[in-house]
Amino acid sequence: MNPILELKEVVKVYEKKRVVDNVSFGVTRGKIFGLLGPNGAGKTTIIRIITTIIGADEGAVFIDGEKLNAKHPADIGYMPEERGLYKKMKVGEHLMYLAQLKGMSSKEAKKKLTYWFEKFEIKDWWNKRIEELSKGMQQKVQFIATVVHEPKLLILDEPFSGLDPINTNLIKDEIDELHYKGISIIFSTHRMEQVEAICENIVLINQGKKVLEGSVKNIKSHYKDNLFQIHFEGALPELPSNLNIKQQQGNTIIVQLENDKDSNGLLRHFLDQNIRIQAFNEILPSLNEIFIKSVNQVSYE
Amino acid sequence: MNNLSLVIQREYLVRVRKKSFILTTLLTPIGIALFYGIVILMVMYQGDDHVKIAVIDEGNVLQLERDSTSNILFQKETASFDILKNNLAEKGYNGIVRIPPIRDLYNSKLVLDYYADKSPSLEIKSKIENWLDKQVSAYKMEALELDSKKLSALKTKISIESKSLQEEEKDKPGSSVSSEVAAMIASVMGMLMFFVITLYGGMVMRSVMEEKMNRIVEVMISSVKPFHLMLGKIIAVGLVGLTQILIWAIFIPLILLVLTFAFGLGGDMPSNLNLPGSAGAMAEINNPETMATAQKVLMEIKAQNWGMIIPSLIIFFLGGYFMYAALFAAVGSAIGDDLGESQTLTLPIMLPVILAFYITIFIVVRSPDSSVSFWSSMFPLFSPIVMPARMVFNPPIWEVILSLVLLIISSIFLVWLSARIYRVGILLYGKKNSLKEIWKWTFYKG
Numbered sequence: 001m002n003p004i005l006e007l008k009e010v011v012k013v014y015e016k017k018r019v020v021d022n023v024s025f026g027v028t029r030g031k032i033f034g035l036l037g038p039n040g041a042g043k044t045t046i047i048r049i050i051t052t053i054i055g056a057d058e059g060a061v062f063i064d065g066e067k068l069n070a071k072h073p074a075d076i077g078y079m080p081e082e083r084g085l086y087k088k089m090k091v092g093e094h095l096m097y098l099a100q101l102k103g104m105s106s107k108e109a110k111k112k113l114t115y116w117f118e119k120f121e122i123k124d125w126w127n128k129r130i131e132e133l134s135k136g137m138q139q140k141v142q143f144i145a146t147v148v149h150e151p152k153l154l155i156l157d158e159p160f161s162g163l164d165p166i167n168t169n170l171i172k173d174e175i176d177e178l179h180y181k182g183i184s185i186i187f188s189t190h191r192m193e194q195v196e197a198i199c200e201n202i203v204l205i206n207q208g209k210k211v212l213e214g215s216v217k218n219i220k221s222h223y224k225d226n227l228f229q230i231h232f233e234g235a236l237p238e239l240p241s242n243l244n245i246k247q248q249q250g251n252t253i254i255v256q257l258e259n260d261k262d263s264n265g266l267l268r269h270f271l272d273q274n275i276r277i278q279a280f281n282e283i284l285p286s287l288n289e290i291f292i293k294s295v296n297q298v299s300y301e
Numbered sequence: 302m303n304n305l306s307l308v309i310q311r312e313y314l315v316r317v318r319k320k321s322f323i324l325t326t327l328l329t330p331i332g333i334a335l336f337y338g339i340v341i342l343m344v345m346y347q348g349d350d351h352v353k354i355a356v357i358d359e360g361n362v363l364q365l366e367r368d369s370t371s372n373i374l375f376q377k378e379t380a381s382f383d384i385l386k387n388n389l390a391e392k393g394y395n396g397i398v399r400i401p402p403i404r405d406l407y408n409s410k411l412v413l414d415y416y417a418d419k420s421p422s423l424e425i426k427s428k429i430e431n432w433l434d435k436q437v438s439a440y441k442m443e444a445l446e447l448d449s450k451k452l453s454a455l456k457t458k459i460s461i462e463s464k465s466l467q468e469e470e471k472d473k474p475g476s477s478v479s480s481e482v483a484a485m486i487a488s489v490m491g492m493l494m495f496f497v498i499t500l501y502g503g504m505v506m507r508s509v510m511e512e513k514m515n516r517i518v519e520v521m522i523s524s525v526k527p528f529h530l531m532l533g534k535i536i537a538v539g540l541v542g543l544t545q546i547l548i549w550a551i552f553i554p555l556i557l558l559v560l561t562f563a564f565g566l567g568g569d570m571p572s573n574l575n576l577p578g579s580a581g582a583m584a585e586i587n588n589p590e591t592m593a594t595a596q597k598v599l600m601e602i603k604a605q606n607w608g609m610i611i612p613s614l615i616i617f618f619l620g621g622y623f624m625y626a627a628l629f630a631a632v633g634s635a636i637g638d639d640l641g642e643s644q645t646l647t648l649p650i651m652l653p654v655i656l657a658f659y660i661t662i663f664i665v666v667r668s669p670d671s672s673v674s675f676w677s678s679m680f681p682l683f684s685p686i687v688m689p690a691r692m693v694f695n696p697p698i699w700e701v702i703l704s705l706v707l708l709i710i711s712s713i714f715l716v717w718l719s720a721r722i723y724r725v726g727i728l729l730y731g732k733k734n735s736l737k738e739i740w741k742w743t744f745y746k747g
Binding site: 014048053080083088089102103145 | 303304307308311315319512515516517519520521522523524525527728730741745
C-alpha cells in the first residue's frame with residue numbers, strides 16, 4: 001500500500017533563506033506521525049505546503065499516490081496552531097459554513113454535525129454565538145470543524161497548546177478513536193513527551209532540514225547508550241571486569257555495557273552468583289534527549 | 302467557484318444581519334427626515350407671543366385701519382402719543398410706532414421710532430419692519446404715481462446660457478447645461494464616489510484585519526484559495542453597499558415627500574424661506590423664481606446623455622470600488638496585531654482618494670476642460686472620482702472611453718497585485734511590515 005502522504009525533496013525559499021530545505025518523508029497510512037522540530041524549524045511551512053496554502057518551490061508532494069492538487073484540501077483536516085473562529089457567528093452556522101467549504105452538501109454537513117454535537121454533548125450550543133463560549137469550548141468547536149468532513153489525513157499543529165487537562169484528554173481520546181478508525185494523523189509539536197505517548201513514526205526537522213526519521217522505537221534504540229539499571233538485594237556483587245558503573249545509589253546501579261555485549265550475559269552473571277534481581281531494565285534515551293542532542297549537533301556543525 | 306459563492310453568501314449575510322447595519326440603514330433616512338423636520342419646524346416657528354401694536358400715523362401713510370400678520374396686530378390710533386403712552390397697558394398694546402410725515406419721497410432710508418416697555422424680540426422686530434416696509438412702499442408708489450407692473454418690469458434677471466459654436470454639437474442634448482447646475486450634479490457625483498470608496502473600502506479592510514487577528518484565516522485558507530476569500534469579501538461588501546444605497550434611495554425621497562406633504566398642507570410657509578434640500582425647495586414652490594430654477598435643474602438632469610452616463614458610471618463605480626477595496630484588503634492583511642500601524646499603511650491609499658476628491662470639488666467643477674481635469678480623469682487612481690463628475694460637462698467621448706479602459710486595466714492589475722500581498726500578509730503574525738517589505742511579497746512565488 002502506498003503511503004498516504006509523501007514529500008519528495010521539497011524546498012521553499014523566502015528571501016534567499018531556505019525555510020524548507022530538501023525535505024523528504026512519508027506518512028504510513030493509518031499511523032500517527034510526529035512532525036517534530038524546535039520553533040521556527042519549518043514545521044508550519046511544511047504543513048502549509050501539504051495543505052496547499054502555499055506552493056513548494058521545488059520537489060513534489062503526493063497524497064494517496066496522487067500529485068497534490070486543488071481537490072486535496074477536501075481530503076485533509078487541518079487544525080493550525082494559530083486558530084480561531086468568527087466570534088460573531090453562531091456555532092451551528094459556523095460549522096456548517098466550514099463543512100460546506102470542504103465540499104460537503106448542506107444536508108450531509110448537517111447530519112455529520114448533529115452526530116458530533118451529540119457525541120460531545122453540546123446540542124444546545126447550536127444557536128450560541130462563538131464569543132459566548134469559553135476558550136476550551138471553542139477548542140471543541142475547532143476540533144469538530146477539523147474532522148467533520150471525514151478527512152483521510154488529519155494534520156494537527158500543536159493541538160494541545162492552550163488546552164486545560166480535561167480538554168487535552170478529550171482531544172487525546174478523539175485522536176485515539178480516529179486512529180482506531182484508520183485515519184492517518186500528522187501531529188506537529190515541539191513537546192516531546194506528547195510524541196512519545198502518541199506517535200509511532202516521527203521526522204525531526206531543524207533549520208529547514210530533516211535531521212532524523214523513523215519509528216520511535218528504532219530511533220530510541222539507535223540513540224541508546226547501552227545503559228542498564230539493576231536493582232538487587234544484598235551487598236554489591238562482584239561485577240564483570242568489562243562493566244562500567246555509571247551510577248550507584250543504594251541497591252540500584254546503572255551500568256554501561258560495551259556496544260557488542262548482550263544484556264543476557266550480564267543477567268546470567270548475576271544469576272550465577274545467586275543474587276536476587278528485583279528489577280533489570282534498559283535505559284532508553286527519551287525523545288527529548290535525542291531531540292536536544294540532534295538539534296545541538298546540527299547547530300555546532 | 303462554489304467556494305467563492307459560499308464566501309460571498311456568508312460575508313453578505315453576516316453584515317446584513319448585523320444590528321449596526323440594520324440600525325444605520327434604517328436610522329439614516331429617519332435621521333435625515335428628523336433633521337429636516339426640525340429645520341422646517343424651526344423656520345416655521347412663529348413665536349407664541351401675540352403682540353398688539355398701536356400705529357400713530359402722522360404722515361397718513363396707512364391705507365388700512367387695522368392689519369395683522371400671523372401674530373401681530375397693527376391698529377391705527379388717532380389719539381396723541383402722550384395720551385397713548387400713559388394708558389398703553391389698559392388698551393392692551395405692547396408698543397407704539399410713530400410714522401412721521403414722509404417729506405423726501407426719494408430718500409431710501411427711513412428710521413421710525415418704536416416705543417415699548419420691553420424691547421421687541423428679533424423676530425417681532427423684523428416682522429414689524431417688514432410690515433412697515435410694505436406700507437411705506439405702497440404709499441410711495443401712489444405718491445410717485447408708479448404702477449406696480451411697470452416697476453416689476455424693471456427688475457430683469459439675466460443669466461448666461463452657453464451654446465456651442467460647433468455645428469455638430471449644437472443639437473447635442475446637454476450642450477446647453479448651465480454650469481451651476483452641472484457643477485452641482487458633478488460635486489454630488491464626486492462626493493458619492495468618495496464616500497462609497499472610503500466607507501466600503503474601509504469595511505473590507507477592517508474585516509480582513511479582524512480575520513487575521515481572530516486567527517480564523519489559516520483555517521479558512523486551508524479550504525478556500527486566498528484569492529477567493531479576498532474576492533468574496535470584496536464582492537459581498539460591495540453588495541452590502543448596494544443594498545444599503547438602494548434602501549436609502551427608496552426611503553429618503555419617500556420620507557421627505559411624506560414630510561413635505563405633512564408640512565406643506567398644514568402650515569403657511571414663509572415665502573422667503575430658503576432651505577437646502579428638497580423639503581425646502583418644495584416649500585418654496587409657490588415662488589415663481591424657485592419654480593423656474595427647479596424646472597431648470599430638472600431640464601438639465603433630463604438633458605444629460607443618460608444612455609451613456611449610466612453604463613459608464615456603473616463601470617467607474619465598479620472599477621473604482623474593486624481597485625480600492627482590493628488595496629484596502631491588501632493593507633488590512635499587512636497590518637499586524639498592532640493597530641497603530643494601520644494609519645501609516647492606509648495613508649498611501651487614502652491620499653489619492655482625498656486628492657481626487659479635492660480635484661473634483663475645486664478644479665473639475667470650475668473648469669472641467671482644464672489640463673488638470675483631463676489628466677486626473679485619465680489617471681486610474683483618480684478617474685473613478687473625477688471622471689463621473691467630468692462627464693456631466695460632456696467631455697469628448699474618446700476621453701471617457703480611454704479613461705474607462707485605463708481604469709479597467711489598472712483595476713485588474715491592482716486586484717491581482719493586492720491578492721499577492723494579501724496571500725502573504727494574512728499568514729504573517731506579530732510582525733511590523735514596512736511598505737518596502739510588502740512590496741517584496743508581491744514577488745513571492747505561490
